[in-house]
Amino acid sequence: MLIYEGTTTINIKERFKIKDKTSILANANISPQLLTINYQRSNQKREDDDGEIKSESDPQDLSDYQQNKEGRPIVFGQQTFLNFKLLAPRVTIVIGKNSTMTGQVVGRKVRVKNKVVLSKRTDFAKESDISKIVQDQDGNRFISNEIIILFKDGSSFADALAVANSVQGNITGFVPFPVIYKIEAKTTSAIELKSLIDLIKTSDNPLILEVVPNLIGEITQ
Structure with missing residues (x-):
């Protein structure tokens, strides 16, 4: 690097x-x-x-x-x-x-x-695969292999890369303000994704403020 x-x-x-x-x-x-x-x-x-x-x-x-x-x-x-x-x-x-x-x-x-x-922008995001949408027991819908992480200000790409590597994932999105990274994992179900999210949360990384799945909202008319 x-x-x-x-x-x-x-x-x-x-x-x-x-x-x-x-x-x-x-x-x-x-x-x-x-x-x-x-x-x-x-x-x-x-x-x-x-x-x-x-x-x-x-x-x-x-x-x-x-x-x-x-x-x-x-x-x-x-x-x-x-x-x-x-x-x-x-x-x-x-x-x-x-x-x-x-x-x-x-x-x-x-x-x-x-x-x-x-x-060309500092922020970017790979398009999510909507065929991988799953639903948990509470009715929340999200992408089965994507994790969204909110970092503290000043966190670097290297910090996010270390987290991605810890779950064998790839960084596929970034927003500089606030510092948010999207990680694509190898999970295929809500249970597998929750397990990885819990793993990141319990790592006690002081730079991480929040870890959530990539939720998909409902469109109402």
């Missing part, structure tokens, strides 16, 4: 690749575009390039690369959480599945895999 606190510029001339489950984040209450990454295309071949380039390129991209018209693609792994501005106008950018990108991306092409959230 990399957390930056002020205006930063990184210039990259060679390969730029981010592995699975990597986080590059702005510190609390600063813009996710204060980190700018400039990528200059590179056609310098490496011994281990062929497999990755072929797997992430369509026939036209591969032809352009071989003719030195396009540089090596930028590949972001799965389940990454990224806050920055990426300027790579002459290469293809591939964002792995279950990832969240907040900031700005400029590329020759941008390929987005399944279940990716892209946002």
Whole structure:
């Protein structure tokens, strides 16, 4: 995990690749575009390039690369959480599945895999799956695999990520004021979700103010 606190510029001339489950984040209450990454295309071949380039390129991209018209693609792994501005106008950018990108991306092409959230705003939310709505014994309706957590002011993404990891979940939503995170878990029922919520509540985390399911209200006419 990399957390930056002020205006930063990184210039990259060679390969730029981010592995699975990597986080590059702005510190609390600063813009996710204060980190700018400039990528200059590179056609310098490496011994281990062929497999990755072929797997992430369509026939036209591969032809352009071989003719030195396009540089090596930028590949972001799965389940990454990224806050920055990426300027790579002459290469293809591939964002792995279950990832969240907040900031700005400029590329020759941008390929987005399944279940990716892209946002220029500091707040974001992956759309909930309404097919997962369940109801408890009290008649409350909510998403069976989503947890909403209210944190104290000043809590960071790293704080929320630690909670998500403790229940093997992923962060899929964020509101900066007040500090609220949405976590997607692997639960499929009201009982399983309640068990995870109770686990978080009993962890005695001093940064957590409230933990609730993602309730679905009734629409009345």
